Amino acid sequence: MTVGVSVLAAALLLGALLLPDQLDRLTPGAFLRLPVEGVLLAAPLLALPPRAKRAAAVAGGFLTGLLALLKGVDMGFRTVLLRPFDPVLDWGLLGNAADYLRATSGRTSELLAITGALVLALAVLTLTTLAALRLTAVMTRHRPRAVRVTLALAAAWLLCVTLGLRTGGVPVAAAIDADLVGERVQQSRTSLADAGAFRRQSAHDAFAHTPPGRLLTGLRGKDVLFTFVESYGRTAIEDPAMGPRIGAVLKENTAALRASGFAARSGWLRSPVTGGGSWLAHATFLSGLWISNEQRFRTLTSSDRTTLTGAFRAAGAWRTVGIAPGVDRAWPEGRFFGLDHVYDRARLGYRGPGFGWSQVPDQFALEAFRRLESGRRGRGPLMAEIILTSSHHPWAPVPRMTDWRSLGDGSVFHRVRKDGTDAEEVWRHPESVRAGYRDAIAYSLRSLFGFLRRYGDEDTVLVFLGDHQPVPAVTAGSPGKDVPVTIVAHxxxxxxxxxxxxxTEGLKPAADAPVWRMDAFRDRFLRAYGPQPGRPPRPPVTGRGRRASG
Incomplete structure (x- = not known):
């Protein structure tokens, strides 16, 4: 029994030291290695006096458990966001993960997951600490043998390094945790320095002192709709398994919109994020600053930076509104982004079922915008920021298009939801995940184009784009961050x-169309639609009649 406990303690510490930080490296071969950290941990435990030895064992075991937990968190971040966890900047994202779980699986599942994570973390830290104390006691009782074994392991590690021995494509001589600590120290220094660098960068705003009368003169009298399509990435257009379906949707609607008098131009933007973090991409697009982490986002939203949407409000010629079906709590950032009014989930009037994380189907959200704002008679020009969420992970179940006249309060979607496929079933197979993503993007685009054909007029300008690429499960691990962007106008x-x-002409950007960083768009747009030599400014429009829509 005593020998068995000691063996389990050694196995636990060895497993914690050898645990990789990427899910695709979690194979049996990853644990058939020799960690230098084990040798470095054993050496002081043999040399220190009894009291210091016990303290060192507690510290070593606790640190080993802490690093194992960090590697586990890294696996999750790499799987979703294609990058490791940032110990300085990413704590807020854990709360976003809990919110996502509540939205997709309910409050009970969220509480169970949080409780389970806390219990697991406490158990790992406790067990690795106890395991280190156990092995310290064994080494103390058998010190001569322990010294010989430690020296032999050190020599074996050095020999494996010298000979470059590998197993399963990775070195036998491992230094996973040592490398991890070094990387995180450097990452933390960079993250801490980033705050000052970003404040200096954001202090320069080319449009901070532009007179209101010179803002957006080329769009006076137009309704301008900035629409984000969740997770609409380059993969949706160019992946062989998805591109033909999405391409057909874009081609069909390019022709349909042309028949209605609309034309379009499309390009690519490089997002600061991939897999998630939509609000960071939205902020980048609207602010003209590279918002790649939560620290930058908080700094931005506490500043007086001129945003793209805020410029419309400052110009004084538009009512500015937000359609935000994914917002279910107070959102003070809406004022920073220059929105006169925000229609969050509760204010859209939806009484139908949720579809995964997305609680409001895109078609209904767009119809609600028409009902609440754009369809009102006698109104003036509108600028709207519209966030379409039906293509948000997990892409199951996916709504389907419904007769616009029958949308009502959304109850019609109960039947649609009943016929849909649950996320648990979709996520059992990689092929069905990719198919679910493809279908969700197709639905979001059809909703948007259907709205434009049905309610758009000669004064409608639509700017729509993806915010980021989907998770690696869809992109096959591609690190690309490009998203499509399109401007449609009559x-x-x-x-x-x-x-x-x-x-590129049309709704589908060509493969060789220009790729800009997403933070470049604000300045290019404001310059393009500001005063131009030889172009008379459009007269301001404060109110006009509208054709009936419905």
Missing amino acids: DPEVLARISGWGW
Whole structure:
């Protein structure tokens, strides 16, 4: 029994030291290695006096458990966001993960998951600490043998390094935790320094002192809709398994919109994030700053930076609104982004079922915008930020298009939801995950184009884009961060102003269309639609009649 406990203690510490930080490396071969950290931990335990030895064992065991937990968190971050956990900047994302779980699986599942995570973390730290104390006691009782074994292991590690021995494609001589600590120390220094660097960068705003009368003169009298399509990435267009379906949707609607008098130009933007973090991409697009972490986002939203949406409000010629079906709590950032009014989930009037994380189908969200704002008679021009969430992970179940006249309060979607496929079933197979993503993107695009064909007019300007690429399960691990961006307008003058951008005609950007960093868009857009030499400014419009919509 005593020998068995000691063997289990050694196995636990060895497993914690050899645990990889990437899920695809979690194989039996990963544990058939020799960790230098084990040798370095054993050496002081043999040399220290009894009291110091016990303290060192507690510290070593606790640190080993802590690093094992960090590697576990890294696995999750790499799987979803294609990057490791940042110990300085990423704590807030754990709360977002809990919110996501509540939205998709309910409050009970969220509480169980949080409780389970806390219990697991406490258990790992306790067991690795107890295991280190156990092995210290064994080594103390058998000190001569322990010294010989430690020296032999050190020599074996050095020999494996010298000979470059490998197993399963990785070195037999491992230094996983030592490398991890070194990387995190450097990462933490960089993250701490980033705050000051970002404040200096954000202090320069090319449009901070632009007179309101010179803002967006080329769009006066237009309704301008900035629409984010969740997870609409380059993969949706160019992946062989998805591209043909999405391409057909884009081709079909390019022709349909052209028949209605609309034209479009499309390009690519490089998002600061991938897999998630939508709000960081939205902030990047609107602010003209690279918002790649939560620290930058908080700094931005506490500043007086001119945002793209805020410029419309500052110009004084538009009512500015937000359609945010994913917001279910107070959202003070809406004021920073220059929105006169935000319609969150509760204010959209939806009484139907949820579809995974997305609680409001895109078609209903767009119809609610028409009902609440754009369909009102006698109104003035609108600028709207619209966030479409049906293509948000986990892409199951996916809504389907419904007769616009029958949407009502959304109860019609109960039948649609009943016929849908649950996330548990979809996520059993990689092929069904990719199919679910493809279907969700197709639904979101059809909703948007259907809305534009049905309610758009000669004064409608639509700017729509993806916010980031989907998770690696869909992109096959591709590190690419490009997303499509398109401007659609009925008035030829609107697209004439961006004729020098080199964008592709139509709703689908060509593979060789320009790729800009997402933070470059704000300045390019404001310059394109500001005063132009030889172009008379559009007269301001404060109110006008609208054709009936419904």
